[in-house]
Amino acid sequence: MMTKPGFTILIVDDHAHNLFTLRTLIERHLQEVRVLEARSGQEAIDLTLSHPDIDLIILDIQMPEMDGFQTARLFKLRKRTRNIPIIFLTAAFKSEEFQRQGFAVGAVDYLLKPIEDTLLINKISGYFRLIEKERTLNRTLELKVAERTRELLEARQYLENIIDHMGEALLVLDPEGRIKLTNPAACRMLGYRESDLIGMSIGDIFEEEGDEQAGAFMGLWLEALIRTGALSKIEARFIASDGRRVPILFSRTAIKDAEGRITDIICIAKDMTGYTRIDGD
Template structure:
């Protein structure tokens, strides 16, 4: 039930005991009783309050009830407030007529009957409340009518001078109103525009789509927007933007549609010109970037080839002079061998990139275990790490049959396992990391990442290689036809190489795997290289249906490279025996899992 504010009732009597008695009779939550002990006090109460009824004693000193009532009726605010006279003396007709003449609506004679008083007051309270509500509704209706007239006038004015076409349709989509701008856009008369004329102007190639979409969306009471072509009566083609929405009745029923039409021909032409300009600009910039990268690569290549050649030629001349002792000769041969190896590596990288770009690089796939592949690479670069006193760690993380994460940390050469000769040396770290891949190319991936980390890590730094499993789906890594059956919960093997080196700037990070791209820094220029190693890594990883990404907090904060490769299934192969889980829940290491083959396919059995 809605809340109704209390209504004021004014009691006027010069005897406080009478006021108290009246208030006791009228005690109710519906009215707020206000007391006055004189006519002057009653008039003051009427200055800022409205009352549903006034109970006014006739016999009062100074100003009696008749005088008070006359003054009440003189004020506009209280002119129509009902007044009930209370008297204990005269009941003559003259007295009653005098009371009515000054504005009384009723008389009550003392002693007052409580029920009669309550019923009369209740009637005036109800009348007051209803009067207030009627006034409120009347004011609201008047305001609504005023607003409606303003809106109608505003709509007419806006419609007449609107820069866009405005239309109204019935529920069947037939136009019932259009503004002048609508006619100008379509080049149609008023008669031609009304009804279904607008559908005939839609370009034949767009007509079916536009009409079908309009009806489908309108049925769902959704706003419709579309861009399409029209043909004016003179045959001119224009692009327009239409927007429409349903008009609903008070019962939420669709009574029609209102919409706008905007001529966007110039905008479409400008967009097309802008797109063409952007394409030309992008093509020009791409060509300039390609030329710049080519020039930078050729300059770098020339430098990288000339540097070892200079060293080889210099030591060769010294050897030809035969004036060197045995120690110097050994040093010369080592230097020549080292620089020749460096040149061979540069040439191999260039040839690999050439084969990748031409799609000529082939993989010799077989089932293999990544633990041994990474171990071989870590062992091959350990000498380089020792020269710079870099802590090189190889960590293998895997999950046992109770799904508990465990790890093997291989910190130095003495503790480094020989996976091919000691099956029990690294238990629990074998079958989890079986993939289908080319062993040489996977070693190349690991070697490139590790050598890159060592190159950019300063002395006394740290490089970590972590091999682990990932429970994420490999559906984004494998092609649909390459999904292998597997009972394992994990579907990806992760090779993560982290270092405490020079890091990668956020601006260069998106380009770190692009060919011939190198960061513009003194550290990078000092370390040299052609900028091909990471590009080769990405290409080889993708050829293995994997992915690789780089992370770095910024310059001087190290970097982390993560390779994700899809795991093989857990079935047997022709040269593998399935290892059963022992009673303690551990998984034994299978070192001879891989069967190297020249075939270019793998099967999971």
């Protein structure tokens, strides 16, 4: 006796005797398999709506009102049931043309009555093994996805913790010089809330030494960053929300895509308030 726990079969036939015979055969050879019965195509459709865990459908073709082919087409049209394997059983539709029609509407098997008991049970067991392999694979993939998601979340939290606690101001700009990310140190240094800084132009909060450079530095930055990928530290000033000039030591690094286009500009500023500049001879 074979044991296939955790599966549900829907058997569909308009004759009660055929349903009884099929149920008895399945329950005799396959333990812990739940068997649902339907006497018509419409009843089968209704059962699939209330039982989303059906694994296999055994479907008679010759039924009144809605035959097996029509019922199978409806199963395949519905997202909930389109992937459930269907085994056709028939005593009347034996020609190759009907068999081709059965496979065309989505059947995985087309068996002719009278059916040998061992053949049918082996067929059912074979599909159960395939379903169990797919379940095992899905569980493995779900575990891997969950583990990867956890790792990515931990890595993100780790990086966010570093950014939040770093002493230097961090500003990430788009290629047009608009602020797209910042950190608490930058907010404290500039006197802005994070939501206020996001979207601002770097030119609104930054100035370099020399009036001739003011207003043109973004273009100069991009040209230099395209050539070198990074610019060394320079002395400059942040313009705080209250108009104060905050002396800073400022550096910029470009992040480029595979085609070499700049996607982000990372700016790091150290507050130099209280430091004394010593010029060399």
